[in-house]
Each structure stands twice: as C-alpha cells, then as structure tokens.
Amino acid sequence: MPTPIDTIEAVQDGLLAISNLKARKQHAVRGAIWEVATNLFAEKSFDETTVDDIAQAAGISPRSFFRYFASKGDLMAYALVSFGDQLIAAIEACPDSYQLNEVFREAVLNVVREAVTQPRTRKVFEILRVSPAAAASEMSRLLEVQGLIARAFGRRLSGGIDEDLTAGVLAGLTLQLAGMSVRWSFEHGKADVPATVDRLLGAMETAFCRKRRPFATGGRERSTPQERPR
Amino acid sequence: MPTPIDTIEAVQDGLLAISNLKARKQHAVRGAIWEVATNLFAEKSFDETTVDDIAQAAGISPRSFFRYFASKGDLMAYALVSFGDQLIAAIEACPDSYQLNEVFREAVLNVVREAVTQPRTRKVFEILRVSPAAAASEMSRLLEVQGLIARAFGRRLSGGIDEDLTAGVLAGLTLQLAGMSVRWSFEHGKADVPATVDRLLGAMETAFCRKRRPFATGGRERSTPQERPR
DNA sequence: AATATAGTTGGCACGTTGTGCCATTATCAA
C-alpha cells in the first residue's frame, strides 16, 4: 500500500494501531520528514523552503515526499490534525456524568495544558505566526477536523434535538478556544493555561449569558443596515 | 497601479470608494472574472477548471488573471471576504444601545437573511460543498477576515477588560454561525433564517448557559485523559 | 493635432508544486 495520507483516519491508524514493522517504519519516516520540515521552516521560512529541500534533508527523493504528505502545506495541516486528535481523545476521556460545558472546558484545558509545554508546539505556532501561507495551509483542513470533533460531541448528545447543530458549533468553539489559548499563552509570556481558558469562557459568558435577554424567535424589529458611516 | 488584490482593504476600496473611471472598470473586470469562474466551477468542477479556462472565458490573458486575483483559490476566498464585509457593515449598523448578544444576533440574522436570497450565494456554497479544494482555498483567508470582524466588535467594547479575547471569540462565532446558518438553510429546503439562527443560539445556550455552573477559575479536579477505548 | 507620460496588457521564460507511469529495489512469506 503506497500510503499517501489522504484521510485523517489514515493518520490515526498511523499513530495508533502500529502492528507490523512496515507501518512502524513508515510512521518513523513521516515523523522524520515532519521534523526536518518544521526545522527548515523555522530557519528560513515556509515559502523559501522547497519540497526538494525537505526531501534532501530527510534523505528521501522529492517524489517520495508526496507519498507521505499530500502537499507541502499538508505538513502544517498535520499539526492541526494532531491537535484535533488530542481534543477528541480528551472529549472521550470525560466521564459521562459531565455536563456539556464541563466536557468542553476539560477538553480544552487538558489539551492546551499539554500543548504549551511542548517546544514543538511553540515552533509550529511561531511558523504559523510569521508565515501567512503556512497559516492558510493549516486552515485547509479545518472543516475536516471540525467535523470529527463534532462527531465526538455528537456521541454525547444522543437523544437531544438539534444534535448536529449543537455538535457543530461546539466543535468550532473548541478549536477556536484551544487555538486562541495556546497562542495567547505563547505570546503573553507565562503560560497560565486555566486562567487563559477561563478568561475566554468568561468572554463568551459576557457576550451571551450575562444580562440575558432570551433570544426570542419571532419578534424583534430588525435594524436595517445602512451603508457604513466612513 | 497594477492592482493585485493582496489585502482585504484593497477589496473594500474596490467595492466602495470607486471614484475614477479606471478603478470602476477594474472592478467590473474583476466581477466578470469572478462570474465566469464560478460558472465554470459549477459546470465542471473547481479542480478541473484551469486558470487558462477562466482567462479565456473572461476574455483576458492568463497572465492578467493574476493581476486581479492572487491565485485560483483566491476566487473562493473572495466570497468569504465579501461575506465578512457584509457582517462588519451589519455590526456597525447596530445602534450603540444594543447589548453585545443583540449586536451578534442582529448582524448574523441580517447578513444570512440577505445571503440566502441570492442565487449566487447558493452557487458558491454548492461549489464549496462538492469540492474540498475549493473549501480549503476559502479557509485560507479565514483568519484575516476573522481579525477584521474582531476589530469591528472591538470598537464596541472600548473600556472593557479582555477586549481582544472577547472580540476574537465573538468574531469566530459570528463567522461560524453565519456560515452554518446559510449552509443549513440551503441544505434543508426552506430558508427560515431566524429560526435557524435562533436554533444555533439556543444550542449554545444549552451548552453554556443553562444549568449554569459558573466556570470557577481555580479549583476543579481534572480528569486525566487515558488513551482511547477503541 | 501631435507628443509625452503613466498605467494596463499580453507574451515569454522560469521555478515550484503535484501526479502518472514504470523500472528498480527492498521486504516478507513459502
């Protein structure tokens, strides 16, 4: 099997169910490619690093590179996929007795707490910060990852109404808050993760729950948006 | 001025402050390119349509295409940028007396209500639905647009604490909910926009505000995430 | 009306990305 990584399932298999030597070796090669690539991106830049550079540094042919990663940008998406994977695991690790908001907070908190301790994460976020192209590449798999996280939430919602809507918006929020928390922690010196996460949650509460006028479905008059003042 | 569209500011200028004939003509050309491109994407597919096809259909040279759009994928991002532009306008159109959650709901509601009536929007969402590459391309500008929306919210928050966090998460939610509402409306037959939006808002309320246990900063024990069952 | 000037366009060459194809090589089983 020529193992091009097209789906997240394949990545998961690569990460988890490693039985035979071949798959293990492939996984090692993929990790090596990712390692040298992120190093090169950090040294030079994402744009100025060619696939040939990465292949040479990893000791493989340029042709083989595309058998491990679908594209150069997919190297960045790999970080996002891994991030989403951890979030899903954290969601599923929560006991069934948890309320939805508790699951949400626990998952974000645990993953972010783990992420900020790893130098690799810092390096990736630094690459994303300085290179718009790298950030754009990472975003390319956002919907995919979000869908998987939504399914993880959906498994906890069986029976309720508007399940997929709830799960979808929760998934988006999860990635949003987790990403913002990690970035905030890195950019603002010390990594007080719970404080950061709770500030974000507080911001949401401020926007939606305090001074709550319930969102009535029918009635309120709408303000016609006129063209902008400026 | 060779007018390559690199920044959203440039797009906004192109959309709004059209004073001289030259800029107006350029804007018309850009619109024509976008028109024929979306038609081609819908007929064939995003991947099977080359830049040469688009250029030929628009009556320009392939070289000139890149003077109006930075890339083929940027055609899809153009839709997102325009979407974000409308959201910002709707946010700024809300009276100052509005609470944050009212601003949020009004902006999403007005923009989505407008969007679902336009056949163009439907066509774009259909392209995005069937073509992962097109969807990925659109996502490439997500952070950019989200940042602009965050600034629009930030202007209403002057004085508060954690402004940028609140604005950032609100911006993410705005795009998230607006996009989901439009997609939901399109995929589930009739376009009862207020109902859809309020269902999404209700989902968030369910997840975060009802049965509210306030998010205490310090204390709760965390569940150590063990590896997944499967 | 003729000319200078500034900006747009199109063509060309080039580097990079990504893929299909096939011969070669390595790995595993019998």
Add this chain to the structure above:
DNA sequence: TTGATAATGGCACAACGTGCCAACTATATT
C-alpha cells in the same frame, strides 16, 4: 532461494504563480 508484494526513485508532464519587458491605450501637455 524463490516468488510475491509493496516501497522507492527517476522521468515526463500539466498546472500554478511570478518577474521581466515590449506593445498598447488613455490621459495630459504644448
């Protein structure tokens, strides 16, 4: 060892995106 299976590397090729320059067009000047 031998035979089957899969990974690898090399080649050719299409598409994307950019720098460069010559040709064209419209406006302004005299």
